[in-house]
Amino acid sequence: MRFIDLFSGIGGFRQGFEKVGFKCVFSCEINSKCREVYTDNFGEVPFADVSNINPTDLADFDVLVAGFPCQPFSICGKKLGFEDTRGTLFFEICKIIKVKQPQVVVLENVKHLIHHDKGNTLKVIIASLKDLGYSVNYQILNAKDFGIAQHRERIFIIATKGKEFNFSRLKTKFPPKLREFLDETGDFEILDKSEYTLIEYPRKQDSGLLFVGYRNKGTWKTGVRPNTEHLSRVHRQPNRIYSVDGVHPTIPSQETSGRFFIYFRDRDLVRKLTLKECYRLMGFPEDFKSYPSAGESYKQIGNSVCVPVVEAIAKEILSQSLLYDEIKETQRHQESRLLEEVGILVKTIT
Template sequence: MKFIDLFSGIGGFRQGFEKIGFECVFSCEVNSKCREVYQKNFGEVPFADISNINPADLAEFDILVAGFPCQPFSICGKKLGFEDTRGTLFFEICKIIKIKQPKVIVLENVKHLIHHDKGNTLKVIIASLEDLGYSVNYKMLNAKDFGIPQHRERIFIIATKGKPFNFSRLTTQLTPQLREFLDETGDFEILDKSEYTLIESPRKQDSGLLFVGYRNKGTWKTGVRPNTEHLSRVHRQPNRIYSVEGVHPTIPSQETSGRFFIYIPEQDMVRKLTLKECYRLMGFPENFKSYPSAGESYKQIGNSVCVPVVEAIAKEILSQNLLSNESNEPPRKIEEYIQLVRLNC
């Protein structure tokens, strides 16, 4: 029941795995500000640069978790395998896997990984893990299916030593409305009515987002077809206003000012989501200690992983008995697994 937390950021993975009873025996994060927050919350300073780890020095562990930055591989016709990942951060993960052979590996990345370098990046990642002796499976998971009112799609790649991880057994939950996660009182940044426009007859999108208006600054003026001025695509992302009767868009990592404004119909009020609410929308505990500067904290939480999604995965690793040596069959190639799923075995 031991895991290591690589590219740990501020510890989203650790929150989820510890909740299920796993013990973290090593963490690694190069950013000093993230390390500071990690230390405040978990009482340990992560190791800095992953490329300086000697895998042989690591304590024994069962699970390796990592939300790593995605970089292209140059494979140039070589055989697809982990040697092709040299010079990338993923190669550093593979080096540890090769020596330590954990029973389960959980990797998280942005949705775009699927299309990154025309699908090549994902292909190399899967082939490398198979090359190291693992069965690999992956799925796009959305935070809104795990009891959080945020539309946040992330790819999760899970590698196991025997039978593959079965994503269809993950426990999902109904999507709550954003309003259930908000504070009723606080020092809110409220927009004056002159600063925004509400659209007529807003409609909830399939994603659960309810676009209701936009801030008056920065709307696109060129190339907008007549009678489409009200559509959300016309309004720059940061200026779109979503209703609390739907879900919140993905909390981004590039923004240092917490860019989204929300509309509360019963108060006819538009205000900015607070930092505390952002942490809540990522499933972090109320007593989580953030970085002293708000700008840095907005960036850190946007870069993190949604805790209830991780928690559901950790629970399923146990319930699918993926840590027991006896249950382990020889690893299967992903094509074989897809075939089995098709045959419903």
């Protein structure tokens, strides 16, 4: 079971697929800092520029995975399909698919891809994959449904040869609490009580977020101000404070300082997440090696894919028998067992 890892970042897809038993035979990432982290953790340097890949030089593989950048397509006067993607990074993915024809393609992107360019971007992606001979299905998945205390919605597009990937078979879990992912001790950045205001009636949102207050901006007042729920609307998301008894908001890619603050009611303190806790909230292992710069590491984490989500997808690719080689191996195994049973039966009769 072999796969290639395009736009690999720091290796979130690879972490998930290797946990299930897949073997990575090629990786590609243009960001030099991400390549450095990838090399430190997986022992190989990813190919740099996807546009310089010659598909015929690639080893055979069963699955292509890619967390690709979102770009608009020019479709004026054209029929939706593979050629409409020319000049984009997605076109580079399609070139590889056209030549290598993997059994499964797994693509990940931000959930707003559905609305990008008034929905045209998603239409072209789906049409292109169908044009290349695939059945296509997609769904928005949330990390909090896969054992991670983070509200992180991403669209996953899965293209297969033959039957469609069945998203309903993915095994989900009840969202855990953020406090289960946090360290008890450490060098924490704690806010002074003069720097934030707690609302009187915290409310848990459908997303699992439990908003409890905000960082003061311009006015420095302490304590709890009654009936201030409306103030959350005039403060930017980075200034919001969330309880450890809910889930964490999406770890962002634009921020270089781990911007979100969390509230411990039992300790009556507000602090930032540590870098280690951010990795944990993406499902990376405890021994994962990060980039020397903390600011760069926060960006890399925010750009990554949540490991348990792609691990669940990898498991279902096998469970749903979407790999031709796996199907053949299962058939060979069943035939071998049948021959053994027939042989035993013949010996018994004679």
